[in-house]
Structure formats: C-alpha cells, structure tokens
Amino acid sequence: MKILLVYAHPEPHSLNGALKDFTVHHLQKAGHQVQVSDLYAMRWKSVLDADDNLAAQTDAPFNPSLDSQRAFANGTQSQDIAAEQEKLLWADVLILQFPLWWFSMPAIMKGWVDRVYANGFAYGVGEHSDARWGDRYGEGTLAGKRAMLIVTVGGWESHYAARGINGPIEDILFPIQHGILHFPGFEVLPPQVLYRSDRMDDERFTELRNQLAQRLDGLAHTPPIPFRRQNGGDYDIPALTLRADLAPGQGGFGVHRE
Numbered sequence: 591m592k593i594l595l596v597y598a599h600p601e602p603h604s605l606n607g608a609l610k611d612f613t614v615h616h617l618q619k620a621g622h623q624v625q626v627s628d629l630y631a632m633r634w635k636s637v638l639d640a641d642d643n644l645a646a647q648t649d650a651p652f653n654p655s656l657d658s659q660r661a662f663a664n665g666t667q668s669q670d671i672a673a674e675q676e677k678l679l680w681a682d683v684l685i686l687q688f689p690l691w692w693f694s695m696p697a698i699m700k701g702w703v704d705r706v707y708a709n710g711f712a713y714g715v716g717e718h719s720d721a722r723w724g725d726r727y728g729e730g731t732l733a734g735k736r737a738m739l740i741v742t743v744g745g746w747e748s749h750y751a752a753r754g755i756n757g758p759i760e761d762i763l764f765p766i767q768h769g770i771l772h773f774p775g776f777e778v779l780p781p782q783v784l785y786r787s788d789r790m791d792d793e794r795f796t797e798l799r800n801q802l803a804q805r806l807d808g809l810a811h812t813p814p815i816p817f818r819r820q821n822g823g824d825y826d827i828p829a830l831t832l833r834a835d836l837a838p839g840q841g842g843f844g845v846h847r848e
Contacts, residue, residue, distance in 0.1 A: 598702075609687065636705075644666045690741050707770075723830060728822065733776075735775065746786055
C-alpha cells in the first residue's frame, strides 16, 4: 500500500519522534511505500490567507472559501498546498500522528487541514439539491481511502474513559475523525491512543511499540468506525438531521455511528 504519514511534533528526539521513525521503518519493512509530511521540519505555513492563491484578487475583500475555490479550479494554489494534495491523492492510507494538546491536534496540523482541504478538493464537491447535499461524509474526493490517528496523551486512560474528567476520548476525537477524515470520504479506523506519554521507560515503550506494530499490520483489514453515510438514507435532506426512527430519543456524537 501507499501510506502518507502527516506528523506534528517539534522535537525529533521525543516519544513522538521515536514512534514516527518506528512507524516508517515498520511499514517500509513490510513492503509499503511511505511518504512523510513532517510539518515542523517542513516549516509548514499554518495560516490560511490570501497568499495561498498566487492569483488572488486584490480589488475585493478576502473570502477564504471563495478564494480557495478559485485557486484550486484555476491551478493557482501555493505550491506547498498542491504538493500535499498530490500526496493525498497518491495515498491509499492517511495516518495523522500528533500529541493531544488542549483536547485537539497542534495548531500546525490544523493549519495543514485548513490550507490543504481546499474548496473543490475536500469540500464543495458534488451535487447540492433537495436529494443530495454534496459528496461528503463517506463520499467525496478521498472516498475509497483509509485513515487512522496515532495520538499521544499525557493523562491516564481512566481520565478519558466514559466517566473520566476529560470526557470520553471518542468524543474528543470525534471532530477530527468524523469531521476532518470521514467528511471528505475516508474510511476511518479506530485510533491508536498512547496514554501517559510523559511516563515512559524502555519496557513500556517496547510494549506500546508492539501494540502499534499490530495496528500498522492491520491497516488493510481492520474494520473502520461505522460512521453513517450522509447520502445513504439515514439523514433527512436538506435538514441533515438523523431520521426520527433511528436512535429515537437519543442525541450527541454517538447517533452518527451505525
């Protein structure tokens, strides 16, 4: 398989750096092709602005969505954006690896999403009508590909359990897994979450590395999270609310899983 690893950690000699190196080596040893976008090493520009369109209009206020749409359609995107889009189209599997900072991904990785997920590429795709509301949530440019998160967390696993103080890890990662990955079409595999990342010795690192190896070996056949497809009949369109007969009386993130 062809695998793109998008990685965000500022220190190469860190737990994340060691896990990234192990992931690349393990996948290549298994015969996979791997590309790495090391965002800090690349000095990735994380701010979406008018400079992302090399032919930006200067006689009108900057509109991020419309400007992104024009740049993508006209081939005038900044070269770094176009290069990352080509990597996404090339890959069979996308892995996002990052430490959980303030309940989300580091800003530099969010900036990668903001800029690379252009209008016409990752969103704004497909028919919008009373029957369909675009090709998204299971459809779209990246449909047929798989994605997985590798996340390091400082807290204990119990802190992120169903009754943990920080809230369930499934809820914390929902905006990334459902919104950033499932939205443009990815099948999303369960995340590999590594807890107590600041309490690591050689024995525990070996254990976590072995767990990660098993997950990497299963990239092709691990069942994905069963997110509902927007245009699969479960949602009323154009309201985009779950049908009343599905999960009656329930709400929240969980109802968007079959």
